[in-house]
Amino acid sequence: MPVARSAPSDAPALHSGALGTSDIAFFVVSAAAPLTVMAGVAPLAILLGGIGAPVGYLLAGITLAVFAVGFTTMSRHVSSGGAFYAYITRGLGPAAGIGAALLALIGYNGMEIGVYGLLGTATQDTTHALLGADIPWLPVSLAGLLLIWYGGYRSIHFGAKLLGVLLIAETGILVLLAIGVLADGGARGLSLASFTPGNVLVPGTAAVLAFAFAAFTGFESTVIYRREARDPDRTVPRATYVAVGFLGLFYAFVVWIAIQAFGDAEVVAAAGADPAGLFFAAITTYVGDWAADAMHVLIVTSVLASLLAFHNAINRYALALAEEGVLPKALARVHPRHGSPYVAGLAQTVLGAAVVLAFAAAGADPYGQLLLWVNTPGMLGLLALQLLAALAIPLYFRRVSHGEGVLRTVAAPVTAAVLLATAIVLVITHLDLFTGASTTVNTALAALVPIVFLIGLALARRLRQRRPDIYARFGTEPEPAQPLKEPA
Template identity: 40%
Template sequence: MTNAANVGALSDTSTASTADGRSLRGSLGVGSIVFMVVAAAAPLTVVGGGVPIAFLLGNGAGVPTMFLVSAVVLLLFSVGLSTMARYIPRPGAFFTYVGYGLGRPLGLGTAYLALLTYTMIQAAVYGYIGGSIQSAIVELGGPSIPWWVWSLAVVAITGILGYRDIELSSKVLGVLLIAEIGIVLLMNIAIIIKGGDSGLSATSFTPNAVFSGSPGIGLMFAVAGFIGFEATAIFRSEARDPDRTIPRATYAAVILIGVFYTFSSWALVEAWGPDNVVAAAAKDPANMIMTTAENYLGGWAAVTVHILLLTSLFACILSFHNVVTRYQHSMASATALPSKLGSVHPRHMSPHISSLVQTITAAALVVIFAAAQLDPELQVFSWFSGVATLGIVVLMALTCLAVLTYFRVHSIKLNAWTGIIAPGLGMIGLVGILYMVVSNFTTLIGGSSTLAYIFIAMVVASVVIGVVQALSIRKRNPEGYAELTDAISAS
């Protein structure tokens, strides 16, 4: 079949899917999708929580360059991703592209890895937000209620929003996102106007700063800040004019996140001075952003940042909840998960059963963390965000390889930039980042080699489970296996 015929066949399958009441539909524009995925990246959480730790453990004043490098690599990755989307007009993101490019078994393995990755980052943030709310209430003179109680309350609110129309979620995320970006930009402008600690400079982008300390760890924290941007493709069925909306949303998300992080981390360096920023981070990393806001904007700003940090965490959770429920919904279409997860609410047009299951899963994880007496920030957040960082880099590397393979195997005629150069450079960059993540993984999750091996094994096991299940489907249901990649994308 020709490429056009393949696209037509996929469209027919999608149309058929609509008839059985299991197809997601909507009219999300570029703005709504960008809000969803940028909110998942949790800008204020990264700037206020991740950047100070990157200063401390990574390459200090050179951290802004790490965000710039990450943005360039991910933009190159996005070129291949967006180009392939024209030939495979399916929601499903990573597992769809890997299934078409590297085969159905690895495609299903990638789907399970994606579920693990997004579930882990959601679990990590549930711990962080619970601990943060507990601390804030105590600081205000309130009772010391266990962190997990607050986390479970957030699980309930997220479940209610996730059950309903996704437009409601996007509106909530949009308001929170504008507020958190606004306060950080206001702080950045104040820092520039006042000339920072000792005058503005470009020290952060010089080789001496970039290669100081541990640049590998700095790069890991930078890449972790982008987790979620690639989820634009998962909303394809709910997008207005998806052939234009999805690529534009993908590029816009990477550029917006990259510019915001680079600019904000540079401003934070200037606020304390390139020579003093590591010491400032070491003194109080958790409150560094609040102290900076107070120094340059006043006490009201510190309070505002503290509040918006909590809403940033909530926006992150809600966005990832929506992503996970749609992954489950897609996988249910391929019999990889129970068919009930593929149900769509007749009024809200949401994957409501999948949302309920994800809500129950999140609540169970919080209860397990509480029973194990894990620290919500030092253990829950640190450990599971580390797993998510490893998972996302593996996912992107596999997807980039799948894109290159698909173009070559199907002899698709593209210009050199979109067909070879951009995805090829993206692949090289991602492999380099993956090497750094694995090499520094023990440090990333807190220093335990045994724990590092367990978490790495979880990542590998998730892929193996998917591969084994796909081979089992091929054996017991050859016809179903032949349609596996299409079915898993027929949302």
């Protein structure tokens, strides 16, 4: 039995008890960037899937809720801040766990760093729409890197409150649109035709499902905040279900509202004519020009909220891996006042700046290449981690004594594994819809996920030979320093 790692009792640590259910849910939902997903991606889902598109988001939400059953059950038994890789290690072994750890680092970094390209282009669009000014994207993205670094440097309590405000604002503008459409009765009267089998069971639904699963990326990060949660055995599962339930229902509702704004017979043509302007046209018609201006601004803040949420998740993964002894020990340092993994945050910011500057130096398009080419393997990597975790959960519970039911430990994770495998196939087969790139580029982007995992397996083999002590205890919970209490 490996000896647990320990840290000096007076060493700075993450703030214990800083986050409640709503705080953690804010992090997760903010990472999904609901306003950006709706205004930027939902019109394409309508264009491809027709008026049955809302059901695609409901089905994705149901799939991930099934996954969450086993995932949150395991969170009560494995409390490591490494989440995905810790679960996979316990079920599939240290080699698979180390491969998963590398995949998680690449996946979460890909999901964040690519979005700096979106920040640049979204800010360009906003300043052009509101001021008629054209600004370069690179200074905006670099300024965003500094803002996000500062947000991660401050306490997790600060980040949770900031994300709460930003999330309420971005969802609020969509609720305002919904109120306007419902009060007016829509373009042709309110209709529930979107939910009839004839409009759902169409060839385009597969593409909608691919978009829908991508819209939930990052929801599983609830467990990363376990060490900072109040009563984590209750708070983490609640936050997970709240996040999945909210996103699934809210996405479906807002897409349905957009359809009602134009009418069942007209919305597909409207989405095809101007997908980027669909939501702006709707809110202008039903609320007013001022609301469209506000939506432009709130898309920028939505992107910033997503960046901060992913930045905090990445920092905690790096902290956990540094505590494992896999990453440099310096990344495990926690700020004595803010209780933040500030060295990991600085390292992540430097990495992000290097990638952004490299794409800029190559003359790459910030949206079509920096965002889509970096985000896509990140999204696929996180979906692959969900699948591996779903496979690991029943294997783990077969090996340990527990009082959990078969539904939570076997039925739900096995069902989730089948559904997630189907989702991955859907995303890969429709990758051109995400990237707009050639088959060669799409193949390379998809291939990065198994390549990274295989590199992780090779690193695991090397670690087993050269550092067998670290390999043997990988994925077990270290004994962190005595936690700091969040100051009043």
